[in-house]
Amino acid sequence: MTVTNQARSLVRSAIEALQSDGALPPEMSTDGVDVDAPRDPSHGDLATNAAMVLTKRAGKKPREIAELIKAKLDGHPALDRVDIAGPGFLNLTFKPSFWQAVVAQIVQDGEAYGRGGVSRGERINIEYVSANPTGPMHVGHCRGAVFGDALASLLAFAGYDVTREYYINDAGGQVETLARSAYLRYREALGEDIGKIPEGLYPGEYLIPVGEALSAIHGATLRDQPEEVWLPVIKAEAIKAMLAEIRSDLALLRIEHDVFFSEASLTADGTDKIAETIAVLRDLGLIYDGRLPPPKGEKNDEWEDRTQVLFKATEFGDDVDRALQKSDGAYTYFAADMAYHKVKLDRGFTHLINVLGADHKGYVKRMQAAVTALSSGSRSLEVKVGEMVKLMDNGEPVKMSKRSGNFITLRDVVDTVGPDAVRFMMVYRTPETVLDFDFAKVTEQSKENPVFYVQYAHARIVSVQRNAAEAFSDLDPDGYDYADAELSLLDDPGEISLMKRLADFPRIIEGAARAKEPHRLAFYLYELASAVHGQWNRGNDSPHLRFITESRGTTVARLQLLQAARQVITSGLGVLGVHAPNAMR
Numbered sequence: 001m002t003v004t005n006q007a008r009s010l011v012r013s014a015i016e017a018l019q020s021d022g023a024l025p026p027e028m029s030t031d032g033v034d035v036d037a038p039r040d041p042s043h044g045d046l047a048t049n050a051a052m053v054l055t056k057r058a059g060k061k062p063r064e065i066a067e068l069i070k071a072k073l074d075g076h077p078a079l080d081r082v083d084i085a086g087p088g089f090l091n092l093t094f095k096p097s098f099w100q101a102v103v104a105q106i107v108q109d110g111e112a113y114g115r116g117g118v119s120r121g122e123r124i125n126i127e128y129v130s131a132n133p134t135g136p137m138h139v140g141h142c143r144g145a146v147f148g149d150a151l152a153s154l155l156a157f158a159g160y161d162v163t164r165e166y167y168i169n170d171a172g173g174q175v176e177t178l179a180r181s182a183y184l185r186y187r188e189a190l191g192e193d194i195g196k197i198p199e200g201l202y203p204g205e206y207l208i209p210v211g212e213a214l215s216a217i218h219g220a221t222l223r224d225q226p227e228e229v230w231l232p233v234i235k236a237e238a239i240k241a242m243l244a245e246i247r248s249d250l251a252l253l254r255i256e257h258d259v260f261f262s263e264a265s266l267t268a269d270g271t272d273k274i275a276e277t278i279a280v281l282r283d284l285g286l287i288y289d290g291r292l293p294p295p296k297g298e299k300n301d302e303w304e305d306r307t308q309v310l311f312k313a314t315e316f317g318d319d320v321d322r323a324l325q326k327s328d329g330a331y332t333y334f335a336a337d338m339a340y341h342k343v344k345l346d347r348g349f350t351h352l353i354n355v356l357g358a359d360h361k362g363y364v365k366r367m368q369a370a371v372t373a374l375s376s377g378s379r380s381l382e383v384k385v386g387e388m389v390k391l392m393d394n395g396e397p398v399k400m401s402k403r404s405g406n407f408i409t410l411r412d413v414v415d416t417v418g419p420d421a422v423r424f425m426m427v428y429r430t431p432e433t434v435l436d437f438d439f440a441k442v443t444e445q446s447k448e449n450p451v452f453y454v455q456y457a458h459a460r461i462v463s464v465q466r467n468a469a470e471a472f473s474d475l476d477p478d479g480y481d482y483a484d485a486e487l488s489l490l491d492d493p494g495e496i497s498l499m500k501r502l503a504d505f506p507r508i509i510e511g512a513a514r515a516k517e518p519h520r521l522a523f524y525l526y527e528l529a530s531a532v533h534g535q536w537n538r539g540n541d542s543p544h545l546r547f548i549t550e551s552r553g554t555t556v557a558r559l560q561l562l563q564a565a566r567q568v569i570t571s572g573l574g575v576l577g578v579h580a581p582n583a584m585r
Contacts, residue, residue: 002117002507003102007046007092008035010079014072015050023068028057035092044083044091045500051088062088099499100487106502106564107482113567114506116159118513123161125344126152128355129250129257130167133242134178136206137249137410140357143386143435145410146426146577148355149255150518151384153575158513163349166257167340170239171264172333177201178242179235183222185211186234190220210241252414253423254577266339274331277339277374278309278324286312286373292323311338316369338370345375352381353516355431361385384516386431392438417443420578424451427576428522447533450526451578454569457529458580460536461566464547468559472552475559485560486553492545494538495561498531505568509575518576525572532565 001009011033018024033054038047051066058065066088073082073090078098083091106113128148131141149164156162169175181202188194189211197203214222214237222230243260250256266273281287290310295303309325311334324335344352352371356363364383371381391398391408398408414422421442428450429435447453462479469477476482490496504524512520539546547558570580 002510003094003503004035004037004046004507006078007048008033010073010076010092011035011048011050011069011090014069015054017072018068024054024058024060024065028054030054038091043085044081044093046092047085048090048092050090055088066090096491096496097488099496099503100490102503103487103490103499103561103564104485106505106567107560110567111571114509114571115157117506118158118510119155119160121159121161122351123163123349124155124351124353125163125165125347125349126155126353126355127165127167127344128152129246129255130169131246132169132174133239133246134174135202135204135242136245138407139389139391139410139413139437140407142253142410142413142422143389143426143431144355144357145250145255146253146423147384147386147431147518149253150423150427150576151353151355151516153577154509154513154518154521155516157571157575158509160513163259164257165259165261165344168239168243168260168262168264170262171267171336175235175239176231178238179231182207182210182214182238182241183230183234186214186218187211187223189215190223206245207238210238213237213241249410252411253419261340261343263336263340266336266343273343274335274339277342278335280342281311281324281338281373284373284376286315287324288312290321292320311370311373313366313369313373316372318365318369322366322369334366334370337367338374341367341371341381342374345371345379350379352379353384354381355384355386358385358387382516384431387434389426389435389437392436392440394440395438398439413437420455421451423577424454424522427518430517430519445584447530450522452584453533454525454529454573455579455581456584457532458566458569458573459582459584461532461562461569462582464562465559465566468548468555471548472555475556479559479563479566482556482560482563485556487557487560489554489557490561494535494545495558498535498561498565501528501531502564502568505572521572521575525569525576528565528568528572532562532569 012030015024015030015033019026019028030050030053033048033050035046035048038044048069050069051062054060054065055062063084066084069090070082070084073079073092078094080093080095083093085091126148128151129137129141129145131137137145152162152164177200181197184194184197184201185207188208214234217237218233222233262268278287288310289307291305291307292303292310294305303323304326306327308323308327310321311324313322314320322334323332324338325331341352354367364385368381368383371379391413416439425437425442426435442449442451445452445456465475465479466477469475490499505528508520508524512518535545536547543549547562548555549558566580573580
């Protein structure tokens with residue numbers, strides 16, 4: 001339970017006691033009564049609006065209600081004092097023993113601390129990356145990949161049953177372009193001079209190994225065959241090769257999906273999920289034959305000035321109705337996407353989340369309309385859109401990758417700075433903001449580099465624990481076991497401040513999970529690291545505050561505090577997919 005929830009429980013219990021005593025109306029609702037941190041920390045640890053919310057319901061002045069609640073809370077063993085501020089706000093200050101007990105709880109809970117406090121297994125599907133299998137991952141995919149994976153881990157840590165999913169766009173014109181591009185490289189592998197790659201095909205060197213593999217498998221047997229013979233063969237093998245490369249690229253960032261769903265499977269093996277979806281919508285009265293006006297200010301390859309099968313998307317908040325079948329009967333891309341999301345709903349997920357790139361902003365309303373319609377409003381689709389990433393090196397733009405042909409690959413970025421820096425920095429800003437990713441800044445060893453600063457805090461704690469074992473031979477050099485710690489010895493303001501920061505971890509997890517914002521956790525870890533480093537620096541200035549002192553009792557108590565910090569940093573970095581190193585080089 002978070003400290004905020006504990007305080008909220010105390011306040012509500014006091015109100016219920018007053019209702020039982022007859023001091024407040026017994027039927028009075030307590031909706032809206034809440035507890036939060038005050039703007040000024042000097043006012044206390046937490047503040048409640050209870051008196052302000054209840055004044056009309058109770059028929060009493062706020063300050064009168066505040067006095068009643070204060071009288072019930074005074075003397076509580078966890079509270080140091082209760083103060084009334086302004087017209088009736090109540091400020092709560094907890095005793096040091098309360099925060100010391102939190103430290104003991106963290107060490108006792110270990111990896112379970114802060115875990116599972118939001119949900120009890122609600123099923124969530126998170127679809128992220130879903131790049132077309134036509135080439136290696138580029139830096140634009142990188143941000144969505146890291147954000148989606150961190151969000152999935154955050155929700156799983158908070159107690160949700162999470163499925164990580166990748167939608168393979170292996171149907172349509174782009175994969176046929178891939179096949180034709182691979183066919184050229186196949187001919188090149190057979191010794192033919194293919195010259196300059198024609199306009200409209202993929203020029204990147206990443207297809208050279210694909211062509212060589214095709215040559216090794218098929219020899220020259222496909223070269224003189226008509227396109228209808230070689231195209232499906234090469235398309236299947238090129239997609240397979242590209243997916244293997246995509247998985248390899250994602251593995252560099254420690255990203256693994258639970259499900260890879262093929263778009264082509266929607267209409268394979270005698271099934272037609274798209275037709276089934278359209279039939280469902282027709283039964284719901286959400287399909288009609290009609291014409292759409294030309295799009296304003298945006299390119300739409302699916303628009304045509306003819307009668308088409310249309311979905312009543314405007315009934316669910318979209319700007320216009322959407323085409324599902326063209327005049328020639330061909331399905332639109334949107335029709336396939338609707339069918340895919342119906343498959344997700346049929347699999348029993350209670351909430352869907354899609355992580356998309358900035359170029360898909362215009363797709364959000366129509367897909368949310370689709371999910372609402374297909375679930376009769378019982379399910380929702382949440383879409384997170386990641387803005388572009390600008391790669392810099394000492395403030396200068398980074399040049400393009402030769403291997404890719406026209407973009408910077410994910411592998412280029414990870415090879416340059418490592419997966420930890422990429423993962424942490426990709427979620428250190430909200431996805432809605434453009435991210436300037438400077439190679440020089442994310443590798444420098446300073447407070448200005450958040451990932452270094454947080455990892456260094458963990459390494460520093462481990463170093464202190466090892467040094468303490470040298471000073472006191474009976475201590476565990478790997479930390480963890482300080483069962484005889486007398487935490488009552490920890491009453492320095494800096495130590496109490498660090499305890500309060502550690503106690504905030506479950507609340508941060510809860511808030512970040514509910515808001516779907518993993519950057520909150522990254523910010524928190526930086527602040528926690530700052531508190532650890534700050535207490536270290538205070539020990540340098542005042543020897544009696546050092547983590548290791550001549551007093552074994554004081555040393556063990558401080559080691560227990562550091563172990564709690566180590567656990568929280570480890571858990572937090574683990575959620576973000578970042579290592580917690582025992583040493584820094």
